[in-house]
Amino acid sequence: MQALTQQIPEGSRKEVMAYLEPFMLNEMSEYLKPVEEMWQPADFLPDASRDTFFNEIRDLQESAQELSYDLVAVLIGDTITEEALPTYESWLTMVENVNKNEQGGWMKWVRAWTAEENRHGDLLNKYLYLSGRVNMREMEISTQYLLQDGIDIGTGNDPYRNFIYTSFQELATNVSHRRVAGLAKKDGDRLLAKMCGVIASDEARHAKAYMSFISKAMEVDSSEVMVAFEDMMRKKIVMPAHLLRESGEPQGEAFAHFSDAAQRLGVYTAVDYVDILKELLREWKVESVKELNEAGERARDYLVRLPDRLLRLADRMKMPEKTFRFKWIHD
Numbered sequence: 601m602q603a604l605t606q607q608i609p610e611g612s613r614k615e616v617m618a619y620l621e622p623f624m625l626n627e628m629s630e631y632l633k634p635v636e637e638m639w640q641p642a643d644f645l646p647d648a649s650r651d652t653f654f655n656e657i658r659d660l661q662e663s664a665q666e667l668s669y670d671l672v673a674v675l676i677g678d679t680i681t682e683e684a685l686p687t688y689e690s691w692l693t694m695v696e697n698v699n700k701n702e703q704g705g706w707m708k709w710v711r712a713w714t715a716e717e718n719r720h721g722d723l724l725n726k727y728l729y730l731s732g733r734v735n736m737r738e739m740e741i742s743t744q745y746l747l748q749d750g751i752d753i754g755t756g757n758d759p760y761r762n763f764i765y766t767s768f769q770e771l772a773t774n775v776s777h778r779r780v781a782g783l784a785k786k787d788g789d790r791l792l793a794k795m796c797g798v799i800a801s802d803e804a805r806h807a808k809a810y811m812s813f814i815s816k817a818m819e820v821d822s823s824e825v826m827v828a829f830e831d832m833m834r835k836k837i838v839m840p841a842h843l844l845r846e847s848g849e850p851q852g853e854a855f856a857h858f859s860d861a862a863q864r865l866g867v868y869t870a871v872d873y874v875d876i877l878k879e880l881l882r883e884w885k886v887e888s889v890k891e892l893n894e895a896g897e898r899a900r901d902y903l904v905r906l907p908d909r910l911l912r913l914a915d916r917m918k919m920p921e922k923t924f925r926f927k928w929i930h931d
């Protein structure tokens with residue numbers, strides 16, 4: 601398709617996606633790395649075929665002993681979130697108005713992105729298993745529940761809402777993995793710090809890709825993108841593990857305790873939420889977008905005022921104090 605220089609008439613997601621698809625295909629190598637150049641979980645974990653294996657495990661367990669209770673809880677929550685990848689992949693393939701041809705830009709992107717993401721849960725799960733601090737059966741029950749429960753994140757099958765959500769989420773996971781890396785280092789677990797660091801940098805690349813999809817869509821369908829952005833922010837961006845639970849407990853309860861722990865540690869806070877929103881507003885130059893229809897203008901006005909409003913709310917939020925005892929963690 602020819603490059604579009606003018607706005608596409610309203611309601612033509614299909615044309616916009618057809619316009620985006622060659623871009624996805626061509627630019628993919630900018631945001632994803634060739635398989636054999638990538639790090640793999642085995643690069644970080646003790647090698648069971650080596651004589652030193654048991655010594656390496658002992659070292660790993662000694663460092664893991666130093667991690668604070670909240671940090672282990674957050675790490676488990678992060679790991680389960682990563683391991684619910686089949687939910688995210690199937691959700692991405694359900695997006696409407698895109699060409700579902702396996703050789704097309706969208707499906708190729710989804711599969712390559714999934715392939716990169718799959719390493720995250722794999723690495724963290726193996727680390728947690730070896731650490732000796734985790735009740736693996738309880739953690740595995742939570743993972744199975746989360747996969748079964750799925751997600752309810754308010755995007756529907758709309759590509760714009762989907763890319764806005766994924767842009768936000770990839771930035772959020774970048775922040776949280778990066779912070780966990782910092783805390784692990786402080787607690788003396790250098791291996792875990794390195795692992796979370798490399799995962800965080802994957803997330804940052806992914807964020808750039810999804811943000812670029814929206815930047816492109818903004819060029820040709822700004823009002824509709826703006827309205828979709830407003831809608832997602834009004835609904836609030838919920839985390840993909842928002843239905844997380846422990847065995848015998850109601851849906852979503854473990855998630856609340858997990859996010860309290862993240863807030864307490866400063867791994868992911870209400871202020872981070874606002875910072876991510878600000879980054880998206882900057883990236884998509886929301887304030888200076890022109891040629892909007894009435895709904896688009898209203899959406900833009902709402903969005904540019906939102907960070908200040910949210911910061912006032914964040915100020916008034918109370919820090920969750922009590923540490924919750926998870927079934928996931930051995931006492």
Ligand SMILES: [Fe+2]
Pocket residue numbers: 682717720773803
């Ligand atoms: Fe990830």
Ligand SMILES: [Fe+2]
Pocket residue numbers: 717769770773803806
């Ligand atoms: Fe990610």
